[in-house]
Amino acid sequence: MSQPMLTVKQAGPLALIQDAGRFGVGHLGVTQGGAADWIAFRWANWLLGNPLESAALEIVMGGNLTLVANSDVRLALTGADLAATLDGQPLTPNDSFMMQAGQTLVFRQPKKGLRAYLAFPGGLDAPEVLGSQACTAREQIGGLHEDGKPLKTGDQLTWKGSSATPRQLPQGTQLPLPDSEETVLDMVLGSQAAHFAGRSLFDAFNQPWTVDQRADRMGIRLTGKALNSRLGGIVSEGIPLGAVQIPPDGQPIILMNDRQTIGGYPRLGALTPMACARLAQCLPGTKVRLQPISATQAQAAYRAQLLKWQ
Amino acid sequence: MKLRLETAAMDALTVRLFDAIDESNMAWIMAADEALRRAFDHALIDLIPSYTTLLVHYDCQKLTFAQATTLVRSALRNLTPADAQQGQLHEIPVWYDERVGPELPIVAQRAGLSVEALIERHCSHDYCVFALGFAPGYGFMGLVDEAIATPRLKTPRRRVAAGSVGIADRQTAIYPLLSPGGWNILGRTAVPLFEHAKRGEPLLRPGDKVRFKAISQSEFEAAGGDTTPLEERS
Numbered sequence: 001m002s003q004p005m006l007t008v009k010q011a012g013p014l015a016l017i018q019d020a021g022r023f024g025v026g027h028l029g030v031t032q033g034g035a036a037d038w039i040a041f042r043w044a045n046w047l048l049g050n051p052l053e054s055a056a057l058e059i060v061m062g063g064n065l066t067l068v069a070n071s072d073v074r075l076a077l078t079g080a081d082l083a084a085t086l087d088g089q090p091l092t093p094n095d096s097f098m099m100q101a102g103q104t105l106v107f108r109q110p111k112k113g114l115r116a117y118l119a120f121p122g123g124l125d126a127p128e129v130l131g132s133q134a135c136t137a138r139e140q141i142g143g144l145h146e147d148g149k150p151l152k153t154g155d156q157l158t159w160k161g162s163s164a165t166p167r168q169l170p171q172g173t174q175l176p177l178p179d180s181e182e183t184v185l186d187m188v189l190g191s192q193a194a195h196f197a198g199r200s201l202f203d204a205f206n207q208p209w210t211v212d213q214r215a216d217r218m219g220i221r222l223t224g225k226a227l228n229s230r231l232g233g234i235v236s237e238g239i240p241l242g243a244v245q246i247p248p249d250g251q252p253i254i255l256m257n258d259r260q261t262i263g264g265y266p267r268l269g270a271l272t273p274m275a276c277a278r279l280a281q282c283l284p285g286t287k288v289r290l291q292p293i294s295a296t297q298a299q300a301a302y303r304a305q306l307l308k309w310q
Numbered sequence: 311m312k313l314r315l316e317t318a319a320m321d322a323l324t325v326r327l328f329d330a331i332d333e334s335n336m337a338w339i340m341a342a343d344e345a346l347r348r349a350f351d352h353a354l355i356d357l358i359p360s361y362t363t364l365l366v367h368y369d370c371q372k373l374t375f376a377q378a379t380t381l382v383r384s385a386l387r388n389l390t391p392a393d394a395q396q397g398q399l400h401e402i403p404v405w406y407d408e409r410v411g412p413e414l415p416i417v418a419q420r421a422g423l424s425v426e427a428l429i430e431r432h433c434s435h436d437y438c439v440f441a442l443g444f445a446p447g448y449g450f451m452g453l454v455d456e457a458i459a460t461p462r463l464k465t466p467r468r469r470v471a472a473g474s475v476g477i478a479d480r481q482t483a484i485y486p487l488l489s490p491g492g493w494n495i496l497g498r499t500a501v502p503l504f505e506h507a508k509r510g511e512p513l514l515r516p517g518d519k520v521r522f523k524a525i526s527q528s529e530f531e532a533a534g535g536d537t538t539p540l541e542e543r544s
Contacts, residue, residue, distance in 0.1 A: 026356040026367070027343075028512040029442030029449075130511065139446050140487055191316030191324070235331055236441065236450075238358030238365025240319035262360050262443035270319030295375040298320040302370060 004071040006099075008155040012065030012107060015151040017124055017143055020053035022132035026261045032241060033134030033142070034257050036217055036280035037115050038273065039176050040079035042309060044119035047076035047096045049165030052309055054123025055133040057157070059116045062107035067157070069099045074164040075120060078175060080113025080281055094175060096166045113177045113281040122161020136258050138218065170308070176278040178286050182208055185279055186293040186301075187244060190269035192231065196246075200227040204268060204290055209252070211279070211286040217258040219245075220279055222288065226250025229266040236264040242271030244290075254279060272298040274305060311338050313386055315379060321355075321370040325382055328362040333438045333453060335362060337391035340517035344392065349385035353378075359516045360441040361450075397517035399436065402484065404475050404522050405530035406432075406497035409539040413460070413494035417477060421458045429524050431455050432496065437482055439518040447486035447504030447512030451520055454480050466492030471540055473498045475522065482522075486512065497524075500535035 018041065021034025035041030035058055042052045059065055062082035076096040077084060084091045084107045091097060091105075093116065099105060107116065126133045127146050135142035135150070143149050144157075151157075193201060209222035227250045239245070243255040245265040254271055255263075256279075271279065272293065282288060293301075316324040327342060328335045343359045346366055350357075353372040358365040368378045406429045408414050418428040437451035444450075459480045467490060470476075474485045476493030485491060486503035504512040514520070531537060 023355050025511075026358040026365075027442060027516055028446060029444065030446040030512070032356075141446065188317065188320045190318055235329075235361045235363075236443065237324060237360045237363040238318075238322075240322035240365065240367060242319060260443055261358055262441050267318075269317075270322070272320050295317060295320050299370045299375060302320065306371065 002070060003158055004073060006067045006069050006073075006157040008066070008151050008153055008157070009068050009104070010064055010066040011151050011153045011155075012059065012061060012063035014060040015065050016058045016135040017055050017126045017133055018058045018135060019055040019123075019133045021257060022130055022134050025130050026238065029261050030130060030141070031136055031139060031258050031261060033132065033136045035117065036257050037079050037117070037176055037277040039277045039305065040115070041117045043094065043169065043173070043175065044076045044078040044117040045123070046309060047078070047167060047169065048074065048119050048121055049167060050119060050121070050123055050161070054119065054160075055126055056120065056124060057118040057151070059107050059118060060114060062109050062116070065107040065151070067105045069101055069103055069105075071101045073099050073121065074166055075099055075118055076166075077116060077118055079116045080177070081111040082116045083108040083111050084116065094169055096164065110283060114283050115280055120157070120159035120161075121164040122159055125158045125160050138258060173308070176274065176281055178278065178282045181287070183278055183282060183286060183288045184291050185275035185288050186272045186298060187269050187275065187290045188272060188295050188298055189292055190267050192229070192267050193269055195231045195266060196227060196229050196268060200229070203227060205292060208287045208289055211282045211284050211288060212251075213284045215284060217256055219253045219255050219259060222252045222254065224251070227252065227268065231266040233264050234266060236262040239263045239267075240270050241273060242276045244268040244270060256280065273302060311389075315382055318365060322365055322367045323378060323382060325364045325366060325386070326362060331361045331440070331452070336438050336440065336517050338389065339364065340396060341389055341392040342386055343516070345385045345389060346382065349381050392517070397439070397515070397519055399519045399521060400513065401521050401523055402499050402501055403525040403529065403533065404497040404499045405527055405535060406524050407527065410471070410537065411475070411495045411497040412540055413476075414496050417458060417460045417494050417496065420460060423458070428458060428496075431458050432477075432482070433522045433524055436519045436521050439514050439516055439520060441516055442512065442514060445485070445487055445489050447514060448483060449514035449518070449520070450481055450483055452481040454482050456480065460494045462492040463494065466490055470495065471498065471536065471538070473500060473503070473535070474540065475499060495540060498530070498535060500530055500533035
């Protein structure tokens with residue numbers, strides 16, 4: 001009998017194997033990577049009783065990604081509603097489900113949010129590079145073929161566990177999806193904010209920003225009234241997750257999981273990890289608002305989030 | 311050296327030691343790197359040294375913002391520069407040739423030097439690895455002799471072969487992977503900078519030194535070098 005697997009019958013535009021990310025290697029120029037909506041990713045693993053940082057599939061947009069099972073397997077789906085169907089029957093996100101041998105799972109297009117996470121028993125089986133299975137196209141690292149490439153037609157997904165211990169999301173659990181009107185993103189003001197004109201500091205927090213088309217796992221550009229820094233270029237320095245970088249055109253770029261490790265544009269601050277997860281779910285055109293928060297408050301909210309999984 | 315501590319993110323601090331790029335910074339940066347690694351220990355998630363700063367990403371489940379700030383200050387009190395010999399010295403053999411380094415004659419002409427004199431100039435200094443970035447294992451090194459400093463190409467190439475050795479302003483670097491790039495390419499090395507598929511780690515680390523050594527085409531080929539001309543790859 002052949003190994004239990006899912007075969008990619010048709011590849012969508014972008015489905016990547018991701019785990020929590022690659023840490024402790026930033027000084028070697030290696031980016032963090034990892035699931036962009038780390039909260040939905042962890043809930044997907046939680047639903048199957050997996051270790052929370054087990055490798056899963058990050059599915060962007062859907063685009064008719066089609067997977068076929070060769071044996072019965074329990075999977076979990078969280079994050080964006082990509083109008084997924086199992087043999088034509090709609091699947092409810094944020095739950096686990098049985099996929100039977102011969103059944104077909106299709107992800108069509110975003111109904112709400114942008115990235116769905118599909119978890120497998122025990123986590124996906126894929127080579128580990130520098131301590132992580134995260135797949136980074138720009139760096140040609142990770143993925144089934146160790147070339148950083150997204151899933152392609154004919155790929156075969158296998159997993160590490162033989163069975164799952166399914167559970168349900170706790171009552172009232174909120175996942176980081178965009179709000180219908182304006183999505184609020186918490187941001188910790190950085191020390192370089194002192195080099196921005198007072199007017200720009202006001203504008204940063206008092207206007208709706210629009211998520212631009214130019215958005216990927218490296219950075220997400222926001223458009224709105226331009227912000228001006230008195231710093232021109234700066235000497236390149238390490239960049240944290242969520243950094244709000246202001247290039248000369250004054251339109252912020254939020255640096256995400258696959259960002260370059262060092263960079264030389266002035267920064268207003270950084271989104272909190274929870275705000276990064278929400279932003280990762282925003283389609284181009286979504287209205288967002290930046291909201292200042294202290295590092296201490298942000299850490300308290302982050303710890304409270306982690307407690308939900310204990 | 312003057313220590314300034316800046317908020318970079320919820321759980322990251324920028325430790326600023328200098329304002330301008332200088333080779334002498336690195337002894338201090340690497341001493342700070344070592345002191346911070348030791349002080350933060352398991353509470354350290356990532357530490358990214360660069361030309362004038364270090365970014366400390368700490369685990370905020372283990373340390374509060376206030377504790378992290380205090381820890382940086384105590385770790386860097388009485389800091390003394392690291393021993394200049396501490397970083398590893400890498401000798402990198404390079405086949406300098408127009409076929410794999412199309413800017414070789416252009417950079418030479420701009421500097422008013424023969425190609426041979428340019429190569430000698432590029433090989434005459436032990437370059438300091440200031441930071442890694444742009445791509446895994448891509449070391450920003452310097453400073454090259456002012457006479458051969460050359461601005462980046464106006465239009466970056468879409469594909470620069472792995473092992474390509476280039477100059478941009480007063481910095482020099484080796485492309486670890488096939489990638490886009492706008493540096494002036496002078497030659498190619500067969501030394502692997504990052505063989506992740508073989509579970510290796512990048513060769514260069516911040517604070518290391520690099521000395522280039524000119525080799526012939528036959529030596530380059532004997533070392534397993536790929537002689538495919540650069541422009542044929544684009």
